[in-house]
Amino acid sequence: MPESQAIQPHFAFLAAVETRSGESVSRCYQCRKCTNGCPLNFAMDVMPNQVMRMVQLGLEDEVLRSKTIWLCASCQTCTTRCPNDIDIAHLMDSLRQLSREAGVAAEQKIVKFHDAFLDSVRRHGRLFELGMVGQYKLTSLDLFSGTKTGIGLLKRGKLKFLPPGIKGKREIRDMFKKKKETQ
Amino acid sequence: MEVSYYPGCSLHGMAGEYDESIQSVCRTLDVALKELPDWNCCGASSAHFVDDALAVRLTARNMAIAERAGRELLVPCAACFQRLKHADKELKEDAAHWIDEPYEGRAEIYHVNDFFDRPELLDIIKQKVTMSLAGLAVVPYYGCLSQRPPKVTDAEQPENPISMDRLLRAIGVEVRPWSYKTDCCGASLTLTRPDLVRKLSGSLFEAAGEAGAECVVTDCPLCQSNLDTLQAEIQAERGASCHLPVFYVTELMALAFGDGQTTRWWKKHFVDPTPLLQEKGLLHVCR
Numbered sequence A: 001m002p003e004s005q006a007i008q009p010h011f012a013f014l015a016a017v018e019t020r021s022g023e024s025v026s027r028c029y030q031c032r033k034c035t036n037g038c039p040l041n042f043a044m045d046v047m048p049n050q051v052m053r054m055v056q057l058g059l060e061d062e063v064l065r066s067k068t069i070w071l072c073a074s075c076q077t078c079t080t081r082c083p084n085d086i087d088i089a090h091l092m093d094s095l096r097q098l099s100r101e102a103g104v105a106a107e108q109k110i111v112k113f114h115d116a117f118l119d120s121v122r123r124h125g126r127l128f129e130l131g132m133v134g135q136y137k138l139t140s141l142d143l144f145s146g147t148k149t150g151i152g153l154l155k156r157g158k159l160k161f162l163p164p165g166i167k168g169k170r171e172i173r174d175m176f177k178k179k180k181e182t183q
Numbered sequence B: 001m002e003v004s005y006y007p008g009c010s011l012h013g014m015a016g017e018y019d020e021s022i023q024s025v026c027r028t029l030d031v032a033l034k035e036l037p038d039w040n041c042c043g044a045s046s047a048h049f050v051d052d053a054l055a056v057r058l059t060a061r062n063m064a065i066a067e068r069a070g071r072e073l074l075v076p077c078a079a080c081f082q083r084l085k086h087a088d089k090e091l092k093e094d095a096a097h098w099i100d101e102p103y104e105g106r107a108e109i110y111h112v113n114d115f116f117d118r119p120e121l122l123d124i125i126k127q128k129v130t131m132s133l134a135g136l137a138v139v140p141y142y143g144c145l146s147q148r149p150p151k152v153t154d155a156e157q158p159e160n161p162i163s164m165d166r167l168l169r170a171i172g173v174e175v176r177p178w179s180y181k182t183d184c185c186g187a188s189l190t191l192t193r194p195d196l197v198r199k200l201s202g203s204l205f206e207a208a209g210e211a212g213a214e215c216v217v218t219d220c221p222l223c224q225s226n227l228d229t230l231q232a233e234i235q236a237e238r239g240a241s242c243h244l245p246v247f248y249v250t251e252l253m254a255l256a257f258g259d260g261q262t263t264r265w266w267k268k269h270f271v272d273p274t275p276l277l278q279e280k281g282l283l284h285v286c287r
């Protein structure tokens, strides 16, 4: 058995996460309420309460490379129940952002999906579903899944072929141009 | 009564029957819907994934338009509702940071269930029923974002909401108790991780079946789409037979009010509700 290694906490990561999110991760006392109520916990590689502990300890790489931060569906159950009033779902947003910025996002399909969604909004001011799905399929190379559902949607006339448009399109583009800022 | 209306992208897209059924119900109840002029996408579940500030900017523009209109704001999509509520709170705190006009928060934001579940409307709803849906056993499914987190949504009972229960009872429906009212269906993971959505939605169907429900009723377009479009695959994967139509609450209200358009909406469903409605004698309004 290898000897267990002591983790050297490094607080720079904790500080960076707390600054980005405005959430006090330090308050977490590991009650595990977040994990117990998380509907996606069965698919996660690190449990939500473990993410909190790992941030406290400065395990930056492990957190930012985890699948967990991408599989979180933003259902807000943890945020609603945390006895320390930590907005964990919002923290997951911040960790996803940091993960992308570090270039280590584990679930690339999910990254591509949200990019396709936002590209569509940037272009049209509203979501163009068919265009978004097309871009997602091409960029993620996830070409053939969901074909049956797609055909079903077309047959029922649920997908529009023409993109929507709004007068304030320019305003929307400007919003996307503004430099990223944290709240 | 006049209210501002923010349909959002899904009601102008895949959830067209939700939009039409809301319009139908509002006509019956004498509620005039005034669509927010030139509204834009709220960014839904994507903007906050990528950039917190962008998420607020996108929604703040809509809330500024709603403020100018000065009426209550009806927002049928749960994701839009939650994002707009979030923007409303940010704007009340520091409007100048986000928009170039004053903001008091004059447009109170309502989600569908809570909008109709008010004493004066409930009375009218009961009066307008021309075909009671008695004998139809349903489970009310609220999903996540119309309720959580309560500090954003102002939900009174986020773990056990009851507004849709009351609406359904008002049109005669038999509401079955179950403990999955606000469990997650998998939300926006549909395209990227359908395996996970099938698992979560599959548990919901199992629970709905155990509760003795013949159909599921929701007021969230994403939940409706996940539960309806993936049901055949879930069935194949689990080897269980489930055939549970998934209705929007306003579709059932319009049906109870005798709107003949309903038959058109049923054709948009993946799980065809006509056999169930036929069996219950609830199809006779097709004109």
Ligand code: SF4
Binding pocket: A027, A028, A029, A030, A031, A032, A033, A034, A035, A048, A049, A052, A081, A082, A083, A084, A085, A086, A088
């Ligand atoms: S619920 Fe809150 S305090 Fe409890 S483990 Fe999760 S984050 Fe920590």
Ligand code: SF4
Binding pocket: A034, A037, A038, A039, A040, A041, A048, A071, A072, A073, A074, A075, A076, A077, A078, A079, A088, A089, A092
């Ligand atoms: S918001 Fe994310 S981490 Fe929290 S309970 Fe939901 S899926 Fe789990």
